[in-house]
Amino acid sequence: MKLEADTRRPDFDKAQNVATDLLLAQTISTLHVNVTDLQFNRPIVIDSVQNFAQITNRPLSNFTCEQFNGACVVDYPRCSVILFDEQEDNPCRTHWGIAHEIDG
Structure with missing residues (x-):
């Protein structure tokens, strides 16, 4: 019997490799x-969901759900x-949310 891969489990190795490759391609002079x-x-x-909804003339609900955060x-x-x-009060959470969405 062949077991299916658990698609809910994050691929941490892929995430680390993508992040490393992205950072190595930058000109970074600060931590x-x-x-x-x-x-x-x-x-x-990269844009705020509020601004994107406004400039595309679509309701905010087209891009969010009740659980939208980050x-x-x-x-x-x-x-x-x-x-x-x-509207997120924590800039670190916003930064993390954006970084989280970047993939290879």
């Missing part, structure tokens, strides 16, 4: 890294859009 300043190998737009990614054919909650 503080602002994730919104990183250069990516593909088109990624950030989410919306993939389009030409780019990925990482949306964060500008």
